[in-house]
Amino acid sequence: MAFAHLHCRTQFSLLDGAVDPKKLAAGVAALGQPAAAITDTCNLYGGVGFFNACKSQGVQPILGAEIWMWPPGLAGRDPRAPDAGWHLVFLVETRPEDAGTWPPTGYRNLNRLITTAIFDGMHYRPRIDWELLATHKDGLIVLTSGLNGPIGTALADGDPDRARADLQRLRDILGPDHLFVELQDTGLPGQPEMNDLGRALAADLGLQTVVTNDVRYLHPEDAVTLDLLNCIARGENFDDPDRAPIPTDQQYLKSEEEMRALFPDDGDAIDRTVEIAARCRFDFKTDTYWFPATDPPDPDPPCPEGVHKARAPRADTQANWEYFYKAFPPPLDFGLPRPEEGIPEKPDGAGSINGYFEWYATLGLKLRLQHVPEDQHQAYWDRLAFEFEIIEGMGFPAYLLIVAEFINWAKDHGIPVGPGRGSGAGSLVNYALRITDIDPLRFDLLMERFLNPERVSMPDIDVDFCQDRREEVIEHVREKYGSPLVSQIITYGKLQAKAALKDVARVMGLDFNQADRIAKLVPNELGIKLDAALEEERLKTLVEGDPMVGRVYQLARRVEGMVRQTGVHAAGVVIADRPIVEHAPLYRDGPDGGPVVQFEMKSAESIGLIKFDFLGLKTLDQIRDAVEMVARNTGERIDLSRLPFDDPDTYALLQRGDALGVFQVESSGMRDLLQRLRPSCIDDLIALLALYRPGPLSSGMVENFIECKRDPSKITYPHPSLAPILESTYGSIVYQEQVMQIAQVYSGYSLGGADLLRRAMGKKKKEEMDKQRAIFVRGAQEQGHDEQDANELFDLLAFFAGYGFNKSHSAAYGVVSYYTAWLKAHHRAEYMAALMTIEANNTDKLLAYIGDCRRAGIQVLPPDVNESVRGFDVPKGHSDRIRFGLAAVKGVGDGAVEAILEARERAGGRFHDFMDCLEDLDYRRVNKKVLESLINCGAFDWTGHPRRALLEGLPAAMSVAQGTQEQKAAGQVSLFGALSGAAAPKRIRLPDVGEWPTAIKLSHEREALGFFITGHPLQAFRGIVERLTTCTIPQLDRMSADREVTVAGMVTAFRQILTKRGNKMAFVTLEDEHGSVECVFFSEPYQASARALVSEQPLLIRGKLEKTGEGSKILAESAEVLADVRIRRTREIHLHLEDHELGGDRADQLRGLLDDSQGRCPVFLHLRFPGLARTDWSLGIRAVPDEALMQGIESLFRRADVVELR
Template sequence: MKFPNDQFYLRSYQEMYDRFRDIPEALTNTLRIAERCNCELTLGKPRLPDYAVPSGFTKATWLRHLCEENLSQRYPKTTPEITDRLDYELRVIEQMGFPGYFLIVHDFVKYAKQAGIMVGPGRGSAAGSIVSYLLGITDLDPLEFGLMFERFLNPERISMPDIDIDFCYERRGEVIDYVRRKYGENHVAQIVTFGTLAARAAVRDVGRVLGMTYGEVDGVAKQIPQETGISLAAALKDNAELAKAYRENERVRQLLDIARKVEGFPRHASVHAAGIVIAPEELERLIPLQRSGEEEVCTQITMDDIERIGLLKMDLLGLRTLTVLQNARNLVQQNRGVVIDPHTLPHKDPATRNLLSNAATIGVFQLESPGMRRLIANLRPETLEDLVPLMALYRPGPLGSGMVEDFIRGRHGQRETEYLHPLLEPVLKETYGVILYQEQVMQIGNVLAGFSLAEADVLRRAMGKKKPQEIAAMKQRFLAGAAGKGVAPEIAEHVFTLMEYFSGYGFNKSHSAAYAVVAYETAYLKANYPLEFMCALISSVMGSSDKVAQYIEECRTMAIPIYGPDVNYSDAEFKIAESGIRFGLMAVKNVGRQAIELIVSERAGRGKYLSIYDFCRRVPGHIVNKRVLESLIKAGAFGSTGKNRRETLMVLDKALEGGAVRHAEGQLSFFDLAGSDSFMVNDETWVQAEEFPQNELLRMEREMLGAYISGHPLDHWQTLLKKVGAATIAELKEAEDGREQTIGGLVTRIKNVTTRMGRRMAMIQMEDVTGAMEIVVFPDTLVRMQRPPSVDDVLLVRGKLERRDEDLKLLVAQIRILNLKSS
C-alpha cells in the first residue's frame, strides 16, 4: 500500500500556523478543547460484571456453598487434606476479591455442559485449583496430579485470575452468545490484537518500499536466524556475514537501519482468536471500540491494557480435538451401544499402552508430529501419568539442553538419579532429578529455603522473566533460608543457579497434566475404537486436503477400508460403513450442502438412483448442475449404478437434457410415482467404453477429493524410497533449516522460470503420502537431466532445506526421474 501523497505526517506548530494564518482561532480553540479534557484512568482495580446470587448469600458464601455441594461427587471419601485445601483456596479467593470471577466462569461452563457443548478438562494454571475442580470449570483432580494453587492464584501478587477454557470448536460461538445474553450485548466484545513487524518481516517490507530487488532483500532476510523473538540487533551481533554486509554495503546498511526503526511496530490489526471482554456497564463508556471486518464489535485496546484497567478478560478457545472426541464417542454409542465416560477411563489401559509404546500416534492430540513420535519411541510412555512430563519435554528449550536425554535415561534406569541434597528427592523424584516443571522451582524454594509457596512463585516469576534486581534480592533470602535448614552454602548456591537456569525451560505442570488428559483420551479411543475415532478425525479436517490424505494413509496402515463417495450410500459427512469409512459428499469439490441435502432426501424418500439418467430425472438440474455432476462422477460417486466413469461422463449431457425436459413438464407420470424401478430405461442411451487408465482415475480422485482412494501413484515406489532412506514431507516440516535431505514424490505442478541470464529453472510442487511441498531446480541441475520433469513424474531428489518465514522449500542439487524406463 502507498499513500497518495507525502502529506501523511504530524505537522509542526509553524506549519499549522501557516496553513491556518487566516483563522488563527482554529488553533487556539483546539488548544482550549485539549486543556478542558480531563481523563483519569484507575488502573489495577477489578471491575467485574455483577453476578446475582440467591437471597441470603454473598458471592463468597455462595461460592463455598457450590463447592461443598459438589464435594461428595468429586471426592466420595473426603479427607482433612481435601477440606484444608478447599478452605485455604476459598480464603485466598475471598481475600483477593475474586469470588465473583469464579462464579461467572462457573456459570458459562455450566451452561455449555448442559447444552451438550464439549468442554476441555482444563488449560493453564487453573487446573491447579480445587475450587475450579469442584465447580466443574476443570475436570482433573489437582491433588491426584500434585498441582499447585499458588501457581494459579498468588496472594503475594494481586492480579486477576486467568482461566482459559477450551470448547468444541464448532459450538464455541454458542457460549459467547450466552455470555452476551447474560450480561448484555453492549457489555461484551471481542478483543483486538496487533500483528507486529518481526525482524525478517521488517526487512522485507522496508526493502519493498526502497525498491530493492527480491533477490537483494531475500539474501539479507535469510541471514536473520529463524528464532522466535529474534531482533535485528541480535542478528547483527550473532551473524558475522550479516554484520560484514552491513559494514561494507551501503544499500544493506540503509535497509537494516530503517528496518531497525520500524521493527516491533504494529503492522496490522485483527480480532483475537479467543479473547472476549465482559464489563459491568456499557463498554463504550469505558474503552474505545471499533467494528471488525465481520462487523463484530471489537475493542481498540489489547488484552494487556484491558487487564490493566481491571476489566474481565476471558479466553474462550475452540479446540478441534474436543469435537473429534465428542463425535467419536457418539459413533461408538451408535455403532456398538457402548457409552464412554471420559472421567472413568482406565489410566493403564493395555491397548492404549501398546499404541503409545509403538508411537502409533498420528491423529492423537499433541502427539502426532514426527519429532514428537521420535521422542515417544525413545521414552515409551504407557500410562496417562507418563504423558504429563512428555508434554513438558517436547519444547525447544528442553530438547536443546540435554534435559530430555537425562530424563529418558533416568526413566529406563540407564543412569542413577542423584540429588544435590536429600530434601530435593521428594520434589525431583518423578522427573528423575531433572527440574522440568515451574512448580518444582517453587517447591525447591519451599523445602530448601523455607519460602512459602506464594513467595516461591514470586521467585519463579522473577527467574522466568529474568529480572536481575528481584533475583539478587531473593537469592540472599534463599541462601539465608537454606542455611537455616542446615544446607551447606556451596550446595545452596549451586541449587539456586540450577533453578535460575532451568526456570527458562520449566513448563507449567498444570497445563501439561490437563493436555495429557486430552491426549490420553484421544489415544484411548484410537486404540480401542479405531474405526469410530478415525471417522470422526477425518470428518473434522474435511477442509484440509493434506490432512485428509494423511489420515486416509493412516487408515490404510491400520487396515481400515476407505470407500469413496457414492450417491447411493454417502451422507454429507464421513460415516462408518461395512467395517470401513465411507467418504461424505461434502468432501467432493464443487458440491454444496444444498445439493447434498437434495440428493440424500430424494434417495431416502424414493430409493437408490439406478443411473445418471435416473438421477437427472429425479434431482433438479438448477441445483445439482453439470459442474456438480462432473465432480461427483470424477470422484467415483456413481460407481454403484453399474457404469464406469468414462461411460457416465459420455452420456452426461444427454442425461441432463432428459432431466430438464422431465422437470419442465412439471408433472410425474403414474409410473414415476411408483418409484425409481418404473423409470423407462428404454430412454437411456449408453456407449460402451473402457474405464479411464488407473493413473487418470487417481488424478481425478486427487482433484475432486484432495486424496487418493483406490490407490496411490507412489505405491509402486515405496520400497525403493524406504531403501534409499528418503524422508517424508511431513518429517521435513520439522527438520532443521539448511540440512541436506532426500525425498521422493509425485510432480503435481510445474512453474518454469527464466533467469536474468536467460536460463531455465523450475519450481515444482511435489507430494508424497504425507503432504506436499515445493522444490526448486536451478538451471545447472536442470540441464543435467535426461529430460525436463513433467506433471505425474515420480522424482527422487536431494537438496538443501530452506525455511523462509512459513514457507518450506528444497533447493535441489540432485534429481532423478524414477518412472523413466532407463532409470
C-alpha cells in the same frame, strides 16, 4: 510559561503516524515539556499505553482523538463525496462535577463519538454529524485541526465565508471556551493563509487561538518513515517520479523554543497550550474490577479495617440467594432445578456472594469425591478451605462464578469443553465448580501457581470449547448480559521483521517472488528483530552485496515494529458491568463485524475490564465425533472422564510412536521422542509435553530424563528431602511447580513466596535474583542446610526455572492427549474418520492420515453418493473401513451435500441408478461442476459405468433429468397419466466408451480430492521404486539431516523463481502414496531436471535431506522421469496371467503389442492353470517397457499387476 503539544498522531493512526506512543512520551520528557496529547484518527488504540508511558516519564498525558465531521448540509453516504467534510481534534476535559465518578463525562462522550462514527457514520472513513456532536459535546475541548479542518478546507475550496459559518455554528454548539482555532506552520502550502484567516475569524467570533504542530514523528529525519508508511497504505511505489511525496519534514516533536520562533506574534496562543492542558487531567481508573451481575439486592456491609475479606460480614438474605441462583445456576448434574423451574430453599449462609460461592463449590466437591477413596477426603476439604481463604481474600468469587456459569451452560447444552488449560487447572475450587476436570491433588498441582495471595492479580482462565460451537457460547454470554456489555478485544498487526521487509520491498518496486525470497531469509524465531536477523549469513550476504536489497533492509528497519492493521483477538471476550462504550471506545472488523474494544488485552485489563478467553480447540470436535460414531456403530457409550489412566494398549500405541493424529504428540519429533522415552504412565506423558520444547531439548534435560527412566539407579536428588517432589520426573526438575515446592521444602518459603521466586528466576534480573538468593540461602540455613549447598541448589533451580513448564497446563493437555491416544488404540477407524473430517481441507494431513490408516489395515474408500455422509464415516459393522465424506470433495459445498443427502432420503435411502439420482437433485444447489467432481472422484462408480462414460454423458443426462423434473412439477407424470398416454420420463443411453487409462483417471481423481484415493501412479512402478528409493516420504521424518536420499512420487505443486543473478530455481512438492515433501532445486539441478519436473509423470528425485522447524525438506540434486528410469534399468519383462485370460483373441492382441514394442528386454510368460503348477515360458520376444506397452497390457487385461519388471 511553557508549551504542550496538543495535536499528535502516533503509529496507531495506522500508517499515517510514525512514532510509538512510548517514544513520544520520552521525547516530550526530554524536551522538558509538561504535557502532551495523543490524538489519533478516530481511535484511542494507544491511549492506555501512552498514559502509562507519560506517567513513568513525569509527563501529564492528555487523551484525545481526531475525528472526521460531515459538513453542514451533507450528511449521509453520498458516493460523490468520499472526501467531504473536515477534521476536528477532541481533547478530554476534566470537570469538577465528575470528581469521584466513572466514567467522566468527557471520556464517555469521546467514546460515544468514536464508536458511533465507526458503527453508524462510516463513509470511506468514520464520521460524525452535527446532531451527534451537539448530543455528546460536554467535557470535550475541540481544536479546529489544520489544512483538513473547517478553515483549511474552506480556503482550499475558495470559500472563506463557509469557514466563518462553520466556525460560528461550532461555537454555538460548543461554546467559546471549548472551541479553539488551531494555528500551524509545518511548511505545508496553504498554512500561512489558513493561519491569517484563523486569527481573523477567532477575533470576529470571540474565540481563542492555539498553536500546534500536527506531530507525526519525533525527528525531521523520520519524515521518510512516514512517507514510506503512506506508500505501504496506498500501494504506491516509493521511487515513482510521478508520486507526490510528503512535502515537509517539519511535523516532528518541536521544542518550545522552536515553536515560539515560528510564531513570534502568537505568544498567547503558545501559552494557551499549557492552560488547555491544565483543564485536561483525565486519568483511567485502575483500582476497580468491573464485574457483571454481581450487584445483589442486599450488598454486603463494608469490610472493617484490619479484617480479612474472607471473614468480612456478609448480607445473607433470601433476595440475594435468589439473585445469585438465577445469575449463576449450578450445572444439571448437581441435580437441582433450573431457575425457571423454581428456586430451592436457601442453604444457611448462601445469601451473599462469598456464601453462594462456597455453597456451589462445596456441593460440587461432594459430587467429585464420590469417585475418590474416603480416606483421602479430608485432604480435599482442607485444600478447599485454604482456597476459599485465598479467593475470597483477593475478591474473586464473582470471577469464578461467571466462568463456571458459561462453562456449565456449554456442558449442559452438549458443547464439548476441554478439561482445563493453563494454571487454572491447579485450583480445587475450579475442579469443584466444573470449570476444570483435572483433579489437582491427583496430579500434585498448586493453587498458588493460579492465584498468589502475595501477588494480587486478576485470575486468568483460558477455556477450550469445540471449534464448531464456540460461537454459541459467546452468543449465550451476549444474551445473558446484554450485547452492549459484551465485546471482543482488538489486536494490532505489526510490521515485524519479515512483514517489514516484504512491505518495503513491494513499495520499492520488487515483485512478490523477490520480496518473499528476502523475507524467507529471516530466521523463524518468534519476535526476531532485523538487526538480529542479519546474523543469518545468507541474508547478510544479500544485504551487503545487492544495493537494492541493502536499501530495502535499511528502510525496513525504519518501519519495523510499527502498527500496520487491526484485527480481533482469537479468544478474548470482555464482559462488563455496564455498556462497554462507557469504559472504552469500540471498533469493528469490517462492515458486518461485532463490537471490539479498542484497547488490546493488557490495556483493557489494566482499566478493570474483565477478560475471558473462549478458545476453539478442534480436537474436542474430533473427540466428540469419534465418541458419537462409536456409539452409533457399536452402542458403546464412552465416558472419557471415567477412563483409568493405566490402559496398556494406549501406552503400547504411544511407545511404538503410532501417534499420528494424537493430540500434541503427532509431530515427527514427538513420535521419535515417544519411542525413545516409552511412556508407561500418565505422568510420563505429562512430562513429555513439558519437555518437548527448544530449551529442554537443547540443554540435555530430555536425554537425562530418558536415561534415568530407563535405569532408575542413575536417579540422583539434590537433597533427600526433595525425592518426593522429583520422583515422578526421575530426578529432573521439569515443572515450574517443582521449583516452588523445592523452595518451600528446602528453604521454608510459602508457596506464594516461592511463586515470586519462580518469576524472578524466569526474568533473570540481577537485582531481584540477588535479593531472592539471600532469602533462599537464609531460609535454607534456618532449615539446617549448609550455605554452600544452598547456593548450589539455588543455581540449579535458576537454571531449570528457565526451562521449567507450567505443570497445570501440561497435565490438562496430557489428559487430552491420553484421551485421543486411547480412542486411537481402541476405536481406530472411528477416531481417524473423525480426525479426517476435521482436517478435510488440509490435503497434506489427509494424505498422511490415509497412509496411517492403510498401514493399520484400514481401507479408505472413495466417496459414494449412495453411502457417504457429510464427513468421513465408518460403515456400521465394518471397523476396518472408512468411507470418504462428500464435503471433502473439492467444489462440493455444504449446500450441495445437503441436497444430495435429501435426494437420497427421498429415494428411500439409495439411488437405483445414475438417472435416478440426477432426477431427484435440486439443481439450484447441485450444478454440473459438482457432479463432474463427484464422477471424477469415484462417487458414481457403484453404477458400473466407466467414469469417462458418465462424464461425457453428463450434459445430456442432466438435460433429460431436468426435463423430467419439469414434467413432474407440471403434473404430467403419474400412474394415471401414464395409463392415459401422457409422456413418460425419458431415459438416456450413456456413451459406449471404455474407461480412461489409469494415469488419466487418477489425474482426474486427484483434481477432485486433492490426492489419489483408488490408486496411485507410483503403483505402476512399484518394483523399480522399491529397488531404487531410500524410503517412503513419511519415513524421511525419522532420518537424520544431511543424509543422501532417493524418493519417488508425483509433483503436486511447482513454483519457479528467479535468483538475484537472474537464474531460475524451483520449489517442488513431491507426493507418494503416504505423504509429501518439499524439494528445492537450485539453479544447476533445476536446469538439468526442468523437463522432468514439468512432465506430469512419476519422478525419481535424489538429494540431501534437510531438517527445518517445519519438518523435512530435500535439497535436490537430480530428478528423472520414472518411466525413463524403468526403461534404462529393466533387464527382463515378466507377464503373470491366468489361463482363461488368454481366451478369445487376447493372445493375438498381446502378441501384437509385444511385436510393436521392439526393444532389448526378453519377455517371459508365467501362466497359471486351475489345480496345476505355474507354467513358465520364454516367448523369444524382446520388448521395451515403455508407457505404450504398459498401458496396452493394462487395458487388454483390465488390471495393473500383469507386468513384473526385473
